[in-house]
Each structure stands twice: as C-alpha cells, then as structure tokens.
Amino acid sequence: MAEVILKEISKDYGDTRALSNLDLIVADGECVVLLGPTGAGKTTTLRLIAGLERADSGRITIGGRDVGTEAPAARDVAFVFQQYSLYPHLSVYENLAFPLRSPARRLGKDDIDRRVRDVARMVRIDHKLENRSTRLSGGEMQRVAIGRALVRRPAIFLMDEPLSSLDAKLRAELRLELKRIQKELGATLLYVTHDQIEAMTMADRIGILAEGRLVQIGTPREIYSNPANTHVAARLGQPHINLIPVDVIPDSRAPAGARTVGARTEHLDISLVGNANAHVDWVEHLGDQNHLHIKVGDCKLITLANPYLPVKPGDKIGLRLKNPLYFGADGNRVY
C-alpha cells in the first residue's frame, strides 16, 4: 500500500471544468471518501489517478513516484466500478485468480491458490468458489468484483460507488464488510459516493467535492460538527441541518456578520413549559427515526424527535438555540 498525492490537478472537458486545482493526500492505509453530487468531479478524480484520463495540469504521485506519464497498467491501482463486470464464462475462483495470472506477475500456482482463498473468505464468497459467476446474486457478484481488486494487493484501491447498484439492505451489510476488510489489510482506499451514510461510516476522512473543487476535508466528526460553510453543513446529517435566518429564534450570542443559523437536532432545546415561541406541526414516523416538524412563525424546522419527550401536533413549545453554527452572507462560517 502507498500514499497517493494529488497536487494542483485541473481537468477540463471542452468548456466544462471538471476539476479545479485539486489538492488531495490519501495517506498510506487511509480510507478517504469523496462525497458530492453527480458532476462534482468525483469519478474524474479516480479516473485521473487510475490513468484512464490525463490531467490538464498538476502532479499525481503514488508511493512517491510521479505517475503522470505511466500507463494505467503500470500504476499498480485497482479500480472497482459501480457496475460489476465479471468474466461470465469463468467460475468465481477463476475470476478471482485472473489478475494474478497476468504474465507481469509470475505467481506460482500455490501462491495464487492461497491468495484467492484468503480473499474469498474475506469477502465471504468462499462457499461459492466453483459457481459460474453468472449464477450469483447481485450482492455476490459485487463481492467477487471487490475480491478481484483485493487479490492484487495494489498500491491503492479506487472505488466508484461500488455499492450503489445494490439493494438498500445489502448495501448496509457490504458497507460494514468493506470497512472491516480495508482495516484488516491496512489498505489505502479512495472511495467516491453520493451517499452521506456511506461517507460517514466508512471514511477516516471525508472530502466534500462541489463543482470540481475540494471544499473541505476532515474526519466525519469534523465535517459534521465543524462545517466550513452552508454547502458542507447541508451535505451531512439526517434530518437535514436547519438553515434559518438569524433573527427567527431570539439569540443574544450571534456574532457580528451572522446572517444564517445552522441548527441540527443537538443545537435545539425544546421545553414544554414557560414561554412558547413555536409549535409542533407534525411528527413524521420513520420507524427508527421520528422527525419532529416545528414551525416558528413562517419558518419550518425539522429535528429528530426525542422518544422521551411527549409532544403532539399543535403543541406550543419553547425553542432555544444551544451553541448552533453561524454563517455569514457569503455562506461561510462566522464565529
């Protein structure tokens, strides 16, 4: 495994700027997740590292080696795509062994066998090694695809929304397994997704990409509790952070220049006694999460309902801010 460094990378497609001066370091053994909507530049970043695209400017090093002119095969990266592509005529075993049979590698038969079986156990497909790859469920196929990347022990794994074509339930299971495997191998992993739960649960650090720029990078906790601007604040958290004008809830602590208050569940204090300044609009039962919809004047807020707080629609409540986030007119944090 190796450290990967991107320095001042830019990439245009015609008139469209896909990446703009991107600086990113993925440390050896680290899992960095790039989070952003479609078109933010996530996939382009991966493709540049893999060598499937060439940057217009900037420098990419893998393990200290400048790979700018190297062909994809020479870069020692493993790419897992959203759509798993297995060799349909081969068994699971042969699919996993295939990258090791490359003439460039010259591994002995026993070595190959050991690695294939190790990896198969890791991705929990060892009971189906002799199956044809077409005779697998979607989740199993994606495990084989991930396994095929793992057998190679490359310098870095690049994964492009590998779970997004799977059922919600399977996605949650594989998410945990991928994280476990990554830690077990000490693998360097750059993973892109638009799913904030994947980002929060898998990443050592999350990079927030927007319109080709890296807006903020940090641990999930840093990004969640200390966002640099309203854009980042809105990327993480369910329910969505409440972004409300600064004068909606009386607050003597708002710093100069604050225009918007960012209030998540943990920033709101609800009291059932004393002065009421808000009322409960409705309670949305999502099962594991119940959302409390609150109205303050014309302003709507959503928080996680506290199961121990008895409220019903129409109830008058007192709403206070508890160390919320403040943002200026330009959307950036003010303190």
Add this chain to the structure above:
Amino acid sequence: MAEIRIENLRKEFGSFAAVEDSSFVVRDGEFLALLGPSGCGKTTTLRMIAGLELPTSGKIFLAGEDVTLNRARERDIAFVFQLFALYPHMNVRKNIGFPLLAQGVSKAEIRSRVEETARLLQIDHILNKSVSGLAGGDRQRVALGRAIVRRPKCFLMDEPLGTLDAEFRDLMVRELRELHNRIHATTVYVTHDQLEAMAMADKIAVMNHGIIEQFGSPQEIYNRPATMYVADFIGSPPMNFLRFKAGLQKGTRSVSVEGVDITVPEIHQDVAEGELALGVRPEDIRFSDASSLRGAVYGSEYHGTNQIVAVEMAEGLVKARVPADQNFRIGEKVGLELNHDKLCVFDCTSGRAVPSSRYAGAHHG
C-alpha cells in the same frame, strides 16, 4: 380517484410462482408501498394492476369495476417508470399537456389544466422553457406533471427515484408525499428501500418470495412485525435477534436469554419447547453497567447526532443506536438494558411473532 381491490391474485411464469394469492385493498386516496428485495414479486403485482401482465388467476377491481382482463389503456391509470423520458423538442407546457392533446381535449381546457398542474408542482414559472435545459429535479417534476394532468383513477410508480443521488432522492421523497397530501391520488409505489416506504406510505405491504408477509401502516409494521423477515427488512440497522431455547407458558412475562432473565410483554399463547428469538430494535437498547446482559464493543458507526454501536454477545452481534457523544473503546465490556415494553418474541421455526400484549389489538397481514 378510486379504490383498488386485489383478490387472490396469482402469477406464474412457467413453474415459478412470482406472486402467490395476494389479496389487499388500497382505499381511495391511499398511498400503498409494495416493499421487498428484488425478485419478491412487487413489480409483477404492480404490472398486473396496470394491465401490463395478465394474472394467472385472481381478480383486480378498480373503483368497483372488474378490470382484470381490460387492456392497460382502458384502465385509466398513470404509470410512472424509473426512468422519466420527456419529449426533448417540446417545452415544459407542451410536455405536460401532451397526454391531453392525445386524448383530444380542447385547447382552452388543456391550458387551464396544465397551468393548474404546474402550480401544484411549483413549476409554473418554467412552463415556457425547453425541457432540455432543466435541472434533474425539474425534469422529474415535469414527468410527474404529465402523469397528474390526466387526472387518472390512480398512480402506479415503479421505483421512480431509484436512479437518483441519495441527497436528491430525500428531497423528491418529501415532494412526492407533499404532492400526495395535496391531490390525494390513490397510489401504488414499488420500492426496495424501506426508508422511502416508511417516509411516504399510508400502508406498506412487505413482500417476500411472492407472498405478502405483512400489510399495515408503517408504524404497525415497524412496531409489531408479524414475522422475523419483516422485522429484519424494516429498520436500519434492522431489529436484533437474541436467540434462545425455551418453551413459554401463556401469561409469562419473562424469558431467559444468555442466562439472564429479561422482562417481556405478557405472552398470550403457550409455545412448545424450541428455538425462539427475542427481537429488540437498536434504539430500544441503552448501555448500563447495572445490567447483567453483557457483551464487548465490536465497533461503532458514526451517524452525526447518533451512532450505531455493535456489541459482540455470545449469540452474535447486537447493534444499539445511542447518542454520538458517548465514547466506546473496542473490546470494552458493556451492559445492555432493553426497553421491556417494546420487545418482541419470535418462534424461529415458523418465523412468526409469538402473540403478546405488545401485539394485542394489532392486525396481521
């Protein structure tokens, strides 16, 4: 708008039964989600309601009329597929009005109905724009507008949000539900995503291998799962099962799991000796040193306000949802306190919930 009534509906493809003898009613104005993994028969059920597949046996009634053998276009149904296709050479107004034009509705009426629809969807400001320049959300709204404008008896939707970004999907879930609140159209919505179903539906039918395992309101299904399958499918993470071997007597209020006596809702039926499971939702677990039900912390997943802490017990992993400000070391020994009122007991052989005071008055599907 109209009621949809399904009676003993069955569909076989060769020797494979895709849908087995389903019966349910979607009341006038109700939003039903057909929920299950791929291959469970949810899309086949929907396609039979739409008239795109003929059932092997059973009947389908739309507003009281038997439409089982009617062609799709004779059913007055709007079908919304996963991928919305718009007419790229027409503007928003023409796209929305097209189904009416095809029906031969007068120009003046098309105009007023298109404008009314656009107001409902809050896209009245872009009526004269070309659809090719629209952002994803507006494109979806135009496609929805084209379905609404016909004022069909019901809407059938097959994972319409399946291909969207997670963030955008959340927004569309909200919009679809708010739209439903405004127009009260009878809707059948197919999804494999339990969060979408929980957030939007009045009723959910949880399907598995062609069978409806449970039919009920989201809360009913979440709080009183009829089977282990349903309990495991709904919730993220799903319900935890602590397995134990025992026989239970009617009136019992306690079970023994991993050698610890745990209070449960009063059991309403004798259960013969066998393998049972205690079902507990992640949010109904709290950590308490006083509890003798103990395990070791295996790992945690940070979710912002909350975190999911996995605890390794003798019987496997148990996941608890607790506030994110508590810190745990991996390997740390913790005691688990369960919210007794909310526990469910299952018979592992049949997979069904054992009747208890928690289930009293509940309707099983």
